[in-house]
Amino acid sequence: MKSPLLHSVIGVLLVFGQISIAKAQKQPQSRPNIIVFLVDDMGWQDTSLPFWTEATALNKRYHTPNMERLAREGMKFTNAYAAPVCTPSRTSMLSGMNAAHHGITNWTSPQRNEPTDAKDDQFLPAEWNYNGLSPQPGIAHTLYATPFPELLKAAGYYTIHVGKAHWASAGTPGANPYNMGFMINISGHAAGHPQSYLGTENYGNIPGKATPQAVPDLEEYFGTETFLTEALTREALKALDEPIRNKQPFYLNMAHYAVHVPLMADKRFYQKYLDAGLDMQEAKYATMIEGMDKSLGDMMDYLKARHVDGNTIIIFMSDNGGLSLAPPRGGPAHTQNAPLKAGKGSVNEGGIREPMIVKWPGITRPSSIANQYVIIEDFFPTLLEMAGVKNYQTIQKIDGKSFVPVLKNAAYTDNQRFLFWHYPNKWIPKDGPGINYCSAIRQGDWKLIYHMRDSSMQLYNLKNDIAENEDLSKKNPEKTTQLLKQLRDQLKNWNAPMPVDKKTGKPIAITSGL
């Protein structure tokens, strides 16, 4: 392991371009520790760290000094993507597959065999894998795959999961992080959000009032003022003691329940947001953001104090866009991720573009910015490459692409690659922008959105129009057709779930416009 001092020196040299990246890599180094710091439902603008070309009003609203610090020490990704809702993203990360391919296209219920599709007049639900991901074959309505933590564990990594799991429904193996390759599990289970963030409410564990969302494993904080984010952070750091002492490389899946609803005030930060003029809901949301950021800072401080910061990769990510339904959010609906359109549940940028930062000591340059687009399934091959795991066997075919080349060179560009989003489900009763029954494809700066209800399409140039206001499909029929064909062929190739037309009783097909 490199000393923190040596790393700082290399860092400084890198900034001034005095030595090459390749040279830095040649330093002797043990296998790196890896932390994925995954926030739930955090939007691209829910931070004081600007991810766009300019600082926005939202950047001024929020306080995330530790994200700023991490970005100063590492690489900021301005075009990082996830799926529009949580389970598809989380299972894409664990399986390395696109949601259209693994077929877990919507969030999974904590109860088995309960598809979560809202009722619809036009469509019957698609045949999706509504019980989630499974590390064992033969489980109905699941996708059988090899989760990457299993491969890291087999390679000698000490694997820890803390916080929200939500990879599968209760009653199936994937509900249990211990079955997914994790050696330690704290508070991860089948639920997608906490019943309560408050220790004074036992995080929901109140006799007779507990729901499937009551957070397990935190009894020691019951009755205390400890906000859930803080409790999970303390438990995570406690779990890290063991591998650090044994000099065993670790993988920590630090998956915060924040900032998912229910919106609750983290009292440590509440007053200042009220004083700043935010309404109560938005002030609560801001406190949840800042509490999450404090967790990041606590973790960075801990790594430094334990002298492992120089050999620990931190990847900051969110699992989908910020919630833009109002209520529960304050302000007009679908404005909460401005300049992006819409939010969670949408294939518009507000639903899928994520704040992502990677610090890989000795590899990523301090304060570097990568504009290459990447997507959540890329985490699978990337994490294994970071850990030096090669020639691994998986049940599934991996769709993700390692972004290690980007980490080594922020200017790395691949404008030929296609990214896909596929949401053949009904998330909320009333359709919103890009919400319910939509797919999308991106190549270079071009993005096409396809609406399954009426086969309508929009083509956007994201470089010039990040807000997706100007539909260029009529002006660019060739590009439109090319992207639509690519989308159609890929979905067909993956045998992607499609909603069922009530009139025909058959899954719809993407045909119109071709």
Add this chain to the structure above:
Amino acid sequence: MKSPLLHSVIGVLLVFGQISIAKAQKQPQSRPNIIVFLVDDMGWQDTSLPFWTEATALNKRYHTPNMERLAREGMKFTNAYAAPVCTPSRTSMLSGMNAAHHGITNWTSPQRNEPTDAKDDQFLPAEWNYNGLSPQPGIAHTLYATPFPELLKAAGYYTIHVGKAHWASAGTPGANPYNMGFMINISGHAAGHPQSYLGTENYGNIPGKATPQAVPDLEEYFGTETFLTEALTREALKALDEPIRNKQPFYLNMAHYAVHVPLMADKRFYQKYLDAGLDMQEAKYATMIEGMDKSLGDMMDYLKARHVDGNTIIIFMSDNGGLSLAPPRGGPAHTQNAPLKAGKGSVNEGGIREPMIVKWPGITRPSSIANQYVIIEDFFPTLLEMAGVKNYQTIQKIDGKSFVPVLKNAAYTDNQRFLFWHYPNKWIPKDGPGINYCSAIRQGDWKLIYHMRDSSMQLYNLKNDIAENEDLSKKNPEKTTQLLKQLRDQLKNWNAPMPVDKKTGKPIAITSGL
């Protein structure tokens, strides 16, 4: 690690007395794995393995072939003891202290600051540590101590807790096994029994119906026919894969929730006990016993299949006597541990004498029987000695005494040692035999019971009168006085909690009769 074959050969040689134990010990051997298989509320006679000088009707009722198998491969203890109820026993085991010394004399509530003493006309509750054991100082109403798993972990053991913990109340650090030195925790928390044993009832995790006893961490079995005992066994074996693969010595605290109430039928075994003529409650109880025994067998099979049985110590134990309240048990009250008097909650033998078996490959002789009395706090120094941990530092002064000398020599005898039981609490509304406000002391075959309500005493000779029917205190005033003085001095020395006399407002003292 010795090969299983080599171990078998040594075992056979030992049986025929061809080589000395000392010689067997000289074989090169890595640090042993250790499993404590702790059953909850299991009585001394709740098994087909006789622990008395004769097989009883209860021995004929129950089917525990794997306990028989373990006894054939190891050493049976006929005079093993615990405290009369669970938390005192469990915290004695973890701290190495007698209950009168650690002051956790009664079971702890899953809620903080809720003494569990029943109301009484004569006494106010004693000042006991009703929030349980704490690995951190300064927590109100707890005993601050170093738990032995912390020492095992520090020595390089991979420490796993599965099942019931119940060392402390929610809202205190001791509620969380991760704070007690365990690296893995599955289903251990602040509760003392499961809400349900049934996977079909989600072990209690039903929205709006969950109590603090809903069992955490088993989401994958929700909605299935998996009985709790079976689910915990599978999870435990899964957790063992990791240290076995890494050749790291492990400590497994396999703490079954069975056979505590609620009595529920394990359907795999139910019909045969009904057919045998048992009433429904007793038939259910018998299925819970047999399911627990199957777990033991599955574990032994697993160790063999993984080729670590030759280097794995198994210690079978229960935490207090079998429940003898009727209902919920069938039959007349306080007969369920016959020939022993009373049951759980009592300082009579039925409440404290436990089925204990130890298999230490290469050390314990097959089918050996030890009559030396031992007690639950002895586990602390014994387990550390087994693991080769020496010169360890603890916050607390250890009362327990290693029984390794007994394991090396079944004939080992110490009739001078004193054992103590102290229950200054009110467990149930109506006093029973040895139940509520009683202390006891044993030396050699002599046992004195002291009743705090009226300072009355009974003296028994357990060798001749295991049923504690004949009070010899009048016939043996000297022995009676000697034991009473010893008890009084020890309780005083330990500053043991005592009930408060409502008339004087002061804790009572043991004075009468002296």
